[in-house]
Amino acid sequence: MVPIQRSPDYGAHRPGVTRAVAMRAAGLLLLAVAAACGSDPEADRIKATTMATYDPQTGVLSQFTYDKNKNGRIDTWVRMEGARRLSAVLDENEDGEIDRWEEYGDAGRLVRAGWIRTALDAQSAATARKAVPAAPPTGPNVGVGTPPPVTQLPNSWAYIGPDGSVARVEYFDLNEAGALVLTLREFLDKGQLVRTEEDTDGDGGMDAWEVHDGGLLRTAEFDETRDGKPDRRFTYNGAGLMVLIESAPDATGRYTKRVVPGGPAVR
Numbered sequence: 001m002v003p004i005q006r007s008p009d010y011g012a013h014r015p016g017v018t019r020a021v022a023m024r025a026a027g028l029l030l031l032a033v034a035a036a037c038g039s040d041p042e043a044d045r046i047k048a049t050t051m052a053t054y055d056p057q058t059g060v061l062s063q064f065t066y067d068k069n070k071n072g073r074i075d076t077w078v079r080m081e082g083a084r085r086l087s088a089v090l091d092e093n094e095d096g097e098i099d100r101w102e103e104y105g106d107a108g109r110l111v112r113a114g115w116i117r118t119a120l121d122a123q124s125a126a127t128a129r130k131a132v133p134a135a136p137p138t139g140p141n142v143g144v145g146t147p148p149p150v151t152q153l154p155n156s157w158a159y160i161g162p163d164g165s166v167a168r169v170e171y172f173d174l175n176e177a178g179a180l181v182l183t184l185r186e187f188l189d190k191g192q193l194v195r196t197e198e199d200t201d202g203d204g205g206m207d208a209w210e211v212h213d214g215g216l217l218r219t220a221e222f223d224e225t226r227d228g229k230p231d232r233r234f235t236y237n238g239a240g241l242m243v244l245i246e247s248a249p250d251a252t253g254r255y256t257k258r259v260v261p262g263g264p265a266v267r
Contacts, residue, residue, distance in 0.1 A: 049074045068092075077147040084108060089147050096148050109164075114154030117171065155180055165190055175202040216240065229253065 049067035051074070054060065060082045065074045068090065078088040085108045090100040101114040161167035166188050172180040181204060185197040192215065198208040207223035209230060216238060221230035233255060235244040246255035 045070065045072050048072065091148055097151050098148055099152070101154050110160050112157055112159050114157045116152050116154060117156045119152055120155075120174070153180060163190070173202065 045067060049065065049072065051065045052061060053063040055062045061080045063080055064078050066076050066078075067074055068076045069092075071094075073094060075092065075094055076088060076090045079086045084106075085104045087104060088102040089098045090102070091098055092100050099116050102110055103112040105111045155172040157170045157172075158166050159168040159170075168188065169186040170182055171184040171186075173183045175181045181199070181202055183199045183202060185206075186193055187195045193212045195212060196208075196210045197206040198210075199206050200208050203226070205223075205226070205228055207226065207228075209221045210217060211219045217236055217240070219233055219235050221233045223229060224231040229249070230253075231247060231249060233244075233246040234242050235246070237243045242261055245259040245261065246257065247259075248257040249255050
């Protein structure tokens with residue numbers, strides 16, 4: 001078994017990932033131009049925080065910045081390819097470090113958002129970054145409005161479904177080697193948790209599975225022999241009480257031993 005370091009709020013946070021970046025690049029640039037023509041405070045704020053960077057070879061828009069929380073400070077850097085949004089990084093708490101990552105699909109729709117559930121200490125963060133094959137998108141590192149340096153890595157990712165709601169959330173924790181490993185997946189349907197997969201010992205394999213219905217836990221399965229397959233299943237009723245324990249799966253995965261809590265074994 002490989003010890004893992006979990007945060008106290010493990011599996012308890014999800015970002016407001018359905019709130020995609022509200023303004024398009026073209027609209028922001030037009031507002032910035034309009035701001036130059038008057039002394040309206042809102043227009044002045046937009047002018048001061050909206051910066052565009054263009055590819056020096058093609059002249060195509062490659063990045064723009066804006067002030068998401070409207071306090072007069074740049075907190076969002078959006079990587080562009082002309083009119084197409086590619087990704088964004090945000091400093092939501094404005095502490096000078098990136099703490100949110102967003103990625104967009106071909107249609108400019110938000111498809112994935114990452115955030116820092118619990119910050120790592122400097123040494124752990126540096127070790128974890130070395131273990132990442134490809135760093136998360138951070139936007140351009142040159143040009144007007146350069147984003148802050150990335151000192152942390154996202155340890156939670158939410159994936160957005162076609163309907164705009166969160167379809168899956170993945171949580172990562174440090175293993176003994178100092179690498180971030182996937183330890184929990186939550187699958188949702190229209191915001192409702194429907195099932196989970198968990199790696200309880202950080203060895204890289206899922207060993208616990210849950211099924212939820214209507215906000216209630218219905219079944220929980222466990223891989224007790226570490227062969228990647230469930231060996232025991234608990235079933236719960238609508239009141240949250242365990243009503244069945246199953247074990248001894250055969251070659252097809254069918255449980256051959258059934259026990260009703262408080263009753264005799266049933267085969």
